Amino acid sequence: MLRLTLSASLLASFTLALGSGQAGAQALDPEPSSPGPGEPPTGVPPSDVPKAISPAAPGAQSADAPDPRASDVEAQVAEEMRTIQSQAAGSDQGEHHRLDLYGFADFSYMRLLGDSAAVSASTSTFSVGNLNLYMASELGDEWRSLVEVRFMYLPNGAPPSANPYGPVTDTSVSDPTDFGRPIQWGGIHIERAWLERTFHKLLTVRVGNWLTPYGIWNVDHGSPVVIGIGRPFIVGEALFPASQTGIELYGTADFNSLQLGYHLTLSNGRGPASAIADEDNNKAIGGRLFLRHESAFGTLNVGTSLYRGQYSSKHLAYGVDANGVATAAYAIDSQYDELSLAADLKWQWRGLLVQGEVIENEVAYTPSGRTVSTNPGAPAFDSDYRRWGAYGLAGYRFAFLGVMPYASTGYYKEGSPSYIPKLWYFLVGLNLRPTPRVVLKLQYDHIHFYLDSPFQDENLLSAQTAWSF
Amino acid sequence: MRATFMKVLPFLVGLATCLVCGRDAHTASPEAPAPFAIVVAANSPLTNISIYDLKHLYMGELVTGPDGKRLIPLNQSAQSVDRLAFDAAVLGMTADQGAAYWIDRRIRGQSGSPRAVDSSDLAQRIVARFDGAMTYVRLSAVRPDVKILRVDGNLPTDPDYRVR
Numbered sequence: 001m002l003r004l005t006l007s008a009s010l011l012a013s014f015t016l017a018l019g020s021g022q023a024g025a026q027a028l029d030p031e032p033s034s035p036g037p038g039e040p041p042t043g044v045p046p047s048d049v050p051k052a053i054s055p056a057a058p059g060a061q062s063a064d065a066p067d068p069r070a071s072d073v074e075a076q077v078a079e080e081m082r083t084i085q086s087q088a089a090g091s092d093q094g095e096h097h098r099l100d101l102y103g104f105a106d107f108s109y110m111r112l113l114g115d116s117a118a119v120s121a122s123t124s125t126f127s128v129g130n131l132n133l134y135m136a137s138e139l140g141d142e143w144r145s146l147v148e149v150r151f152m153y154l155p156n157g158a159p160p161s162a163n164p165y166g167p168v169t170d171t172s173v174s175d176p177t178d179f180g181r182p183i184q185w186g187g188i189h190i191e192r193a194w195l196e197r198t199f200h201k202l203l204t205v206r207v208g209n210w211l212t213p214y215g216i217w218n219v220d221h222g223s224p225v226v227i228g229i230g231r232p233f234i235v236g237e238a239l240f241p242a243s244q245t246g247i248e249l250y251g252t253a254d255f256n257s258l259q260l261g262y263h264l265t266l267s268n269g270r271g272p273a274s275a276i277a278d279e280d281n282n283k284a285i286g287g288r289l290f291l292r293h294e295s296a297f298g299t300l301n302v303g304t305s306l307y308r309g310q311y312s313s314k315h316l317a318y319g320v321d322a323n324g325v326a327t328a329a330y331a332i333d334s335q336y337d338e339l340s341l342a343a344d345l346k347w348q349w350r351g352l353l354v355q356g357e358v359i360e361n362e363v364a365y366t367p368s369g370r371t372v373s374t375n376p377g378a379p380a381f382d383s384d385y386r387r388w389g390a391y392g393l394a395g396y397r398f399a400f401l402g403v404m405p406y407a408s409t410g411y412y413k414e415g416s417p418s419y420i421p422k423l424w425y426f427l428v429g430l431n432l433r434p435t436p437r438v439v440l441k442l443q444y445d446h447i448h449f450y451l452d453s454p455f456q457d458e459n460l461l462s463a464q465t466a467w468s469f
Numbered sequence: 470m471r472a473t474f475m476k477v478l479p480f481l482v483g484l485a486t487c488l489v490c491g492r493d494a495h496t497a498s499p500e501a502p503a504p505f506a507i508v509v510a511a512n513s514p515l516t517n518i519s520i521y522d523l524k525h526l527y528m529g530e531l532v533t534g535p536d537g538k539r540l541i542p543l544n545q546s547a548q549s550v551d552r553l554a555f556d557a558a559v560l561g562m563t564a565d566q567g568a569a570y571w572i573d574r575r576i577r578g579q580s581g582s583p584r585a586v587d588s589s590d591l592a593q594r595i596v597a598r599f600d601g602a603m604t605y606v607r608l609s610a611v612r613p614d615v616k617i618l619r620v621d622g623n624l625p626t627d628p629d630y631r632v633r
Contacts (some may be wrong), residue, residue: 252530
């Protein structure tokens with residue numbers, strides 16, 4: 001069955017290739033009815049189009065017989081129109097639906113240098129970091145869907161996030177297809193899964209799980225797109241949630257060379273199970289305003305973002321009341337209100353790229369949700385806090401091999417008693433794009449931690465190849 | 470020294486004149502490709518498009534016509550000479566930059582590139598019958614069943630026309 005399907009596909013491809021070749025040859029034929037330069041042609045009814053085909057090619061049919069090439073072209077036009085209509089105009093009959101599969105992956109090498117290497121378990125390592133698959137589809141009538149999943153080796157080889165210094169997870173199991181020999185299974189992370197419909201340039205409604213529309217890096221998202229290796233520290237710290245589940249509205253309006261745009265979001269907010277449940281029935285709101293201006297000095301993007309929500313973690317607690325009746329009620333493990341603000345700027349002029357983001361996050365615990373502190377030397381309970389950070393990046397892309405030398409610096413302040421109260425870093429690197437689908441990166445990082453320990457500085461050399469497919 | 474300079478001066482002037490004339494002659498060469506015409510269906514209400522809208526239409530953004538309907542751009546195949554020239558003139562991108570742009574855009578989760586067809590002739594035939602469709606074609610190859618748009622108020626024969 002599979003062979004038959006493949007054979008049919010090959011035959012169809014071959015037939016299509018022949019048709020394309022004929023169409024290409026047709027395009028080279030002179031058009032006797034073409035107007036001269038500067039003479040805008042007048043309209044001709046579509047039914048007259050076949051008559052415009054030149055009959056002068058070798059082996060042409062007699063005037064009375066239908067020209068097979070003309071019918072081939074007409075068939076090709078009709079096929080293209082059906083495809084465009086099904087994708088754009090909403091006449092999809094559901095018979096031939098197209099699903100686009102594509103994605104990206106990256107492979108990295110990282111080496112700690114100097115004193116920092118003495119305290120790290122892994123000082124020189126290779127890794128496959130991202131293997132992301134996209135499934136996109138134009139559903140017709142301005143409906144569109146996108147699902148992105150990341151295939152991971154995790155949780156194998158990583159400690160639980162609640163105990164980052166504990167033993168790593170071992171997912172080894174016996175593989176029944178290989179005499180019970182051990183195999184380590186990995187996981188899948190759903191990066192986003194949404195459906196959207198565009199009603200107007202000013203309004204698109206998106207529902208599902210989507211990347212939070214803030215700043216630059218979180219939306220750039222993929223390793224072939226972002227300039228450096230790894231995210232800036234403040235983006236990695238998730239001062240805004242990286243993704244949310246709910247409803248997003250967005251749109252743009254153009255005024256000459258100026259574009260204004262907005263995003264409005266309503267979601268479950270942040271939480272231990274935010275993709276599937278709102279633990280506190282308290283919806284988070286967010287938004288983003290941005291403008292883009294194009295001039296002889298390049299393209300300037302400026303944006304500001306906001307997120308307001310409540311984080312809640314709770315569990316079902318069973319008990320017995322004074323009358324000896326069993327009770328069950330949710331007990332709050334942790335709960336806080338948070339407000340995040342951000343501003344970003346991006347300037348592109350020829351090969352030059354300058355971008356930066358400032359992000360702040362304020363956390364205020366509710367009376368019942370304040371957590372017991374686990375930080376050494378801190379008060380018994382966690383205090384409210386404000387954390388913030390910023391980064392700036394500049395690079396210039398040369399035409400030769402798509403080479404872009406870049407430099408970046410960043411700062412992050414935790415704001416609450418923690419193991420790393422604040423840090424500063426500087427990095428330089430090279431980003432090469434020898435072909436559009438392959439990106440090579442080499443980067444040196446110097447990170448300074450403001451710690452009461454001899455290991456205040458960390459130096460890191462890393463290389464990465466990222467590719468899209 | 471001065472005398473030597475005076476001797477070679479006529480030669481230098483002559484050389485400079487040749488270079489200038491040669492450049493002008495090259496610019497005005499009849500072999501220079503015709504400008505691109507932006508064409509839509511003959512019965513389209515659209516008569517003019519700004520270079521800004523044209524650029525963003527072919528960069529995957531939503532652009533609507535005067536009737537509020539989405540404009541549908543049709544491209545030529547990625548390696549065609551006209552596609553490369555159009556991308557350079559309107560989008561300001563080389564072939565590699567264009568390819569990288571579309572890859573990055575897809576990874577961001579945005580829409581993909583406009584549909585590409587095999588030839589400008591085929592593109593025009595589709596445009597002629599498809600409400601809202603638009604394509605570009607060398608002025609010398611415009612079919613009679615499509616309408617040429619002004620770009621920023623200029624026709625392809627105007628000196629200020631930018632899509633060349």
